[in-house]
Amino acid sequence: MVNLISAQHRDGLILRYRMRLVTSALYCIATVIIIAAVLLIPSYAYLMADVSESERALDAIQKTVALQQASKAQEYLVSVKRRVDVLAAAHRDPSFNRIVESIATGRPASVSIEQFDVTFGEAPSVVVSGFAKSREQLIRYAEEIRARPDVTRVDLPINQLVDAENIEFRFEVTLTTP
Numbered sequence: 808m809v810n811l812i813s814a815q816h817r818d819g820l821i822l823r824y825r826m827r828l829v830t831s832a833l834y835c836i837a838t839v840i841i842i843a844a845v846l847l848i849p850s851y852a853y854l855m856a857d858v859s860e861s862e863r864a865l866d867a868i869q870k871t872v873a874l875q876q877a878s879k880a881q882e883y884l885v886s887v888k889r890r891v892d893v894l895a896a897a898h899r900d901p902s903f904n905r906i907v908e909s910i911a912t913g914r915p916a917s918v919s920i921e922q923f924d925v926t927f928g929e930a931p932s933v934v935v936s937g938f939a940k941s942r943e944q945l946i947r948y949a950e951e952i953r954a955r956p957d958v959t960r961v962d963l964p965i966n967q968l969v970d971a972e973n974i975e976f977r978f979e980v981t982l983t984t985p
């Protein structure tokens with residue numbers, strides 16, 4: 808086959824051919840980028856919705872934690888206030904101090920007291936907790952407290968008298984109202 812086109816004309820045709828190839832390739836690349844961008848828009852919207860939901864959940868959790876911490880702090884302050892009230896009441900009423908002191912010091916050697924829980928209400932009461940070496944010593948100690956004139960009632964649960972030795976006890980002493 809013989810090419811009858813001049814060299815200058817042939818170079819022009821090759822240049823136009825290459826330009827069309829480059830233009831077509833750039834058009835295909837641009838089309839792919841535009842289609843990809845269009846397809847990524849829903850993903851981006853979904854991702855932004857997910858991020859905002861996560862931020863809202865994080866804010867709710869932070870508020871809950873802050874409220875819980877504030878609640879615990881408030882509970883602690885109420886507990887401290889209650890203790891201060893107990894100490895203030897005990898300070899105002901020296902007979903109450905004497906009662907607690909007599910409960911603590913009038914015990915047999917085989918009975919050890921670990922804790923006093925004081926409750927103020929219509930009738931003040933003291934919950935005494937501790938250990939006793941024998942059932943007889945614990946009963947005698949409860950009877951000695953019951954015999955006091957300023958004690959209304961001593962509530963020693965019977966289930967604490969099941970063991971004969973090494974008894975962990977907890978009983979309530981109700982005091983007369985001054």
